[in-house]
Amino acid sequence: MFRTTIGAWAALALVTVAAGQPKAALQFAPGSKVVFGDNSELSSAPEPGAEVPVGHGGIGNTVSGTNAYVGGGASNAATGSHSTVSGGRLNTAGGGYASVVGGSSNAASGSYSFAAGRRAKSTANGTFTFADSSNSDFSNTIANSFRVRSTGGFFVFTKLVGGTETFQVNTQGNALLTGVLIAENTSVRPGAEPAARSASTVDARTVLNRLDRVAVGEYVSNAESGPVARFTFAPEAFQAAFGLGDDPEIVSLLDAQAVSFASIQALHAMIKERDERIDQLEAALENLLVRVESLDSGI
Numbered sequence: 001m002f003r004t005t006i007g008a009w010a011a012l013a014l015v016t017v018a019a020g021q022p023k024a025a026l027q028f029a030p031g032s033k034v035v036f037g038d039n040s041e042l043s044s045a046p047e048p049g050a051e052v053p054v055g056h057g058g059i060g061n062t063v064s065g066t067n068a069y070v071g072g073g074a075s076n077a078a079t080g081s082h083s084t085v086s087g088g089r090l091n092t093a094g095g096g097y098a099s100v101v102g103g104s105s106n107a108a109s110g111s112y113s114f115a116a117g118r119r120a121k122s123t124a125n126g127t128f129t130f131a132d133s134s135n136s137d138f139s140n141t142i143a144n145s146f147r148v149r150s151t152g153g154f155f156v157f158t159k160l161v162g163g164t165e166t167f168q169v170n171t172q173g174n175a176l177l178t179g180v181l182i183a184e185n186t187s188v189r190p191g192a193e194p195a196a197r198s199a200s201t202v203d204a205r206t207v208l209n210r211l212d213r214v215a216v217g218e219y220v221s222n223a224e225s226g227p228v229a230r231f232t233f234a235p236e237a238f239q240a241a242f243g244l245g246d247d248p249e250i251v252s253l254l255d256a257q258a259v260s261f262a263s264i265q266a267l268h269a270m271i272k273e274r275d276e277r278i279d280q281l282e283a284a285l286e287n288l289l290v291r292v293e294s295l296d297s298g299i
Contacts, residue, residue: 058087068093073102083108095125166219174221204266211263
């Protein structure tokens, strides 16, 4: 329900029709003001003859964007053009074509952005942000990106009945994959990025010697099927040994693979050199045996 207060004169049309279809908009004359039954109102008086969006229910909601909409809840605001807040409380859809589906204290300020949950902030264009019930801001500042806060874990199911998670990230931060990981048409080209440094050859034996500084430990992970033994190493020790990456708590898969390849190459070279040395020693021993046999035959 809503009521209107009108200026000196007004003509009110509850429903306008375009192409034979009802259109959820109101047309007001100068001085018009929209006050809903819950005492929420449009933040500014409409222009003469302008079409004004209509909110439904709730309390203290504000609709100021062109063709914007608030469905309900409390203290919500749809300020962006063609923006939508479905409900909840203290939510703001400030970007053009932005959406907040509900929850509390969410903001979709980027154009074409989406926010939901609690204190999710989609500040860049084209972002999708979902935040769980944790009471802290969770911001997405990278355009056209997908970001989720799920402190209880993240699980994906691909079997309707009797299946386990195909993919999960548990509360310990471990990513677990059920099945085989297949990467098709994938290649890694170090240094191919425009801002990358020029690639140079590293000394494989130096890498192998530094690898000795990274201790490998064992721990037990609590998977759904029960305890699972796993190997691990400290990312801080890896960065201290090799100086790779910009975060001491994260080891890049590419860096780990490169260190593994270099170490394998060093071991291969060492085994090859040892085999050559063994061949030389065996040849020398064979010569000594021939000489000894010659000496024995001469006695």
